[in-house]
Amino acid sequence: MAAVVEAGDAVVEGAVAAAAEAESFVEVPLIGIGVRSPISDWISSKPSTLDCLEVTAEHFFDGGESQLERLRQLYPLSVHGLGLSLGTPGPIDTETLARFKRVADVADARWISEHIAFTKTDDVDLGHLNPVPLTMDSLKILVDHSREVMDLCQRPLLLENITSYLRVPEEISETEFINRLCEQTGAGLLLDVTNLFINSRNHDFNPVDWLHRINPTIIRQLHIVGYSFHDGVWHDRHCEPIQDELLELATEVIAYAPVEAVILERDVAIPEPGEIEIELIQLEEACESARGS
Numbered sequence: 001m002a003a004v005v006e007a008g009d010a011v012v013e014g015a016v017a018a019a020a021e022a023e024s025f026v027e028v029p030l031i032g033i034g035v036r037s038p039i040s041d042w043i044s045s046k047p048s049t050l051d052c053l054e055v056t057a058e059h060f061f062d063g064g065e066s067q068l069e070r071l072r073q074l075y076p077l078s079v080h081g082l083g084l085s086l087g088t089p090g091p092i093d094t095e096t097l098a099r100f101k102r103v104a105d106v107a108d109a110r111w112i113s114e115h116i117a118f119t120k121t122d123d124v125d126l127g128h129l130n131p132v133p134l135t136m137d138s139l140k141i142l143v144d145h146s147r148e149v150m151d152l153c154q155r156p157l158l159l160e161n162i163t164s165y166l167r168v169p170e171e172i173s174e175t176e177f178i179n180r181l182c183e184q185t186g187a188g189l190l191l192d193v194t195n196l197f198i199n200s201r202n203h204d205f206n207p208v209d210w211l212h213r214i215n216p217t218i219i220r221q222l223h224i225v226g227y228s229f230h231d232g233v234w235h236d237r238h239c240e241p242i243q244d245e246l247l248e249l250a251t252e253v254i255a256y257a258p259v260e261a262v263i264l265e266r267d268v269a270i271p272e273p274g275e276i277e278i279e280l281i282q283l284e285e286a287c288e289s290a291r292g293s
Contacts, residue, residue, distance in 0.1 A: 028287045029222075029254060030076065030261040031280050035059070040067075042273040044074070049280040052076045054263045057103045057112075058083055068106045078221070078261070079109040080190075083125075086145040086159075087118035087132035101153050113158040113190045113221070114149070116142065116178070131164040135171045139180060146185040158190040158220055163198050163236050175213035188220035191257075193250045194265075198227055198234040208252055219257035224250055224283070225265040239268035242279055247286050254290035262287065 032052035035043065043053065053075045060068060071077060081100050084092055104112050117129040132138040142159075150157045159181065161174075172180075182189055191214075200207040226240025242264075253259060262283050266276070 025258045025291065026260055028284070028291055029259045031264075031283050031287070032075070032261060033264045033276065033280070034080070034266070035071065036267065036270055038270045039273060039276065042276075044070070046074050047273070047277065049277045049284070050075070052078070052261055052263075054078050054080050055103065055107055055109075057081045057100045060103045060106075061099045065106050068103070072106075072108050076110050077107040078263075079104045079107050079112045081112065081114040082129075083119055084114050084145070084149065085117075085119040086114055086142050086149070087116065087130075087138060088120055088122075089141055090122065092145055092148060097149065097152060100149075104153050104155055109155055111156040111158055111188075111220070112149070112153055113160060115160045115162050116181070117162045129162045131162060131166070131168045133169040134174055134177045135169060139177060139184075142181055143184045146181070146187050150185070150187070156220075157185070157187040159187050160190040160192055160223065161195050161199075162192070163195045163202075165202060165233070167203070173213070175210060179213075179215050179218070182215065182218040187218075189214065189218045190221045190223060191219050191253060191259075192223040192236075193246055193253060194223065194225050194227055194236050197246055197249055198236055201234045207249055211249075211253060211256060214257075216257040219253065220260050222250060222253060222259055222262045223265050224262060237268060238265050241271075241275070242282065247282060250283070251286045251290045254287055 030051035032050060032054060034054045034056060043050065053071060055068065055077055057079050058081070083096060084100060115129050116132065118132060119126055119129060132142065146157055146159065161178065178189060181187065196207050196210065200210065224242055224246055225238050226242050226246065228235040228237045228240055250262065264279055264283065
């Protein structure tokens with residue numbers, strides 16, 4: 001195990017040095033939001049605070065091509081999946097993958113993304129994201145499935161960290177698992193800042209230390225939304241404004257890695273556009289602060 005850790009540290013140290021010299025950092029990441037029906041008119045008005053959009057693939061599985069075509073004329077789009085279940089052993093559901101590809105094609109997605117998770121077993125759809133064991137067997141399943149998605153969709157793939165309320169079996173650390181997954185597939189990391197923060201509180205670790213064990217060159221996009229706290233447990237319910245601790249952590253990430261886009265996620269209790277714009281401006285200011293603009 002010590003040899004594995006040392007090898008992982010060497011990879012990260014080399015990546016940090018390369019990132020320091022790289023010219024690939026965009027001046028300021030694009031700021032965007034996930035497309036949701038209650039704010040569709042505001043999105044279509046193309047407010048100055050909005051640079052890009054993220055489309056949830058499953059929301060367009062049964063139509064909506066004309067809306068996607070309109071949106072791609074207004075904004076750069078990325079497509080985010082919820083149900084490919086990349087961590088489930090066995091083949092990916094071919095119909096689900098074909099529908100996912102269709103959405104990505106219609107949207108002309110800059111990149112596509114899914115989760116480091118599983119949502120179904122052989123015969124049961126669990127209906128939510130579940131953490132995979134941090135084992136070599138799980139790593140191989142995710143590597144194979146990620147390559148399959150990239151081969152079919154012919155677009156860059158980003159993989160997202162999720163919240164976990166239980167400790168999962170570990171052969172290697174989560175950060176080493178993510179580094180290896182991205183290295184072996186060529187995929188990038190969609191770093192959910194809120195999920196990282198929540199896991200750090202529920203499992204008692206330092207999120208900045210965790211961040212600095214990730215190869216910075218793989219971090220391409222961020223998700224962020226305010227956390228919820230109930231009965232001593234932190235939750236990701238996509239319903240709260242962004243708290244200061246999350247803005248501070250996002251700033252740390254943007255200073256550390258070549259992040260290209262930051263997406264605000266609001267799914268429940270979506271506020272009026274004026275309140276959303278305040279959060280988007282806060283994110284813009286965090287990006288400018290991190291990049292020294």
